[in-house]
Amino acid sequence: MRVGFTKALLLALGLTLGLGGAAGAQDKPHIRMSSLTLPVLNPIIVNILKAKNFDEKNGFVMDVTQLPSITALYAAFATGEVDTIIGGPTVIQKLRVEGAPVKIIGTGLKLSDLVIFTEEPAIKTFADLKGKQLAADMGSQQYQIVAMYGLSKNLKMREDVTMVDANFALARSQLAAKRVDAAMVIEPIASLMLKENPNLRIVFGGADAWKEMTGRDGWELVTGLREEAIKRWPGAPQALIASLQDVENYIKTDPDGADKIAADTVKLPPGTLKAAVSANRWQFEVKPAWGPERQAIWDMFDRAVKSGFQQKLPDEAIIYSP
Secondary structure, X not given: OHHHHHHHHHXXXXXXXXXXXXXXXXXXXXXXXXXXXXXXXXXHHHHHHHHOOHHHXXXXXXXXXEEOOHHHHHHHHHHOOOOEEEEOHHHHHHHHHOOOOEEXXXXXXXXXXXXXXXXXXXXXXXXXXXXXXXXXXXXXXXXXXXXXXXXXXXXXXXXXXXXXXXXXXXXXXXXXXXOOOEXXXXXXXXXXXXXXXXXXXXXXXXXXXXXXXXXXXXXXXXXXXXHHHHHHOOOHHHHHHHHHHHHHHHHHHOHHHHXXXXXXXXXXXXXXXXXXXXXXXXXXXXXXXXOOHHHHHHHHXXXXXXXXXXXXXXXXXXXXXO
């Protein structure tokens, strides 16, 4: 009896351990990502990814941390609280130069997202901003793009244009109240402004301006991943890119569905995301950073240094290569 009991007990333990090992082998890797509580691109992308289970489809689980501001978003990425971010290329450049172990693995949002609006009849082109008041977030990566383009047109933003430092929401309200002549904004604020006031005109479009200046597309946002996350799971870059490409495809093929997720989660007015996509201002395109886009991203680093916005170029390992 005792021998039989012992064998039965060992068999039960073996089965339990075997099942536990199998369950452990089936556990998916986790990637930590922060999501803003603001109605901007970051939470919309994250919410679509989670709502459509694109993370699990591609073999991992995305753990989401809610954060209240863009500053907190970059800080969480820099300190390792989260593993990945969709952020400004020159901001990630700065983090890498300062010692943060970050790599750019893919692209994200094209510069078509960035516009300058005006209703002032005298401002017909970007050059006409000279001597006028422009509301813009002067600490943002988007402002650097505008300033770099200005230099290519012999227009120094801080000297030739009266700058009013304002975040995107405040720039919107400043222009609506006619306290400034023009405002620099991004989506989805741009679509909301056009819905309120169809008389607004675009005198600067980021995508066209950058292509005029460089001959190639530029990126307002790219996808970054911390090195330790790649060491923990070497397949992370490819899996994350694949999941974001699923988000990209979903937005393009079902803009109504994507719009509904944005409205339900970040409370954008229905139709706002769809309007931005339809107008080609919201162009979310995720391509591997180690392909043809590598040169475009590096060119942005180089121009940021030459324009005085960054101290120096990062090491070449900032761009991930399989």
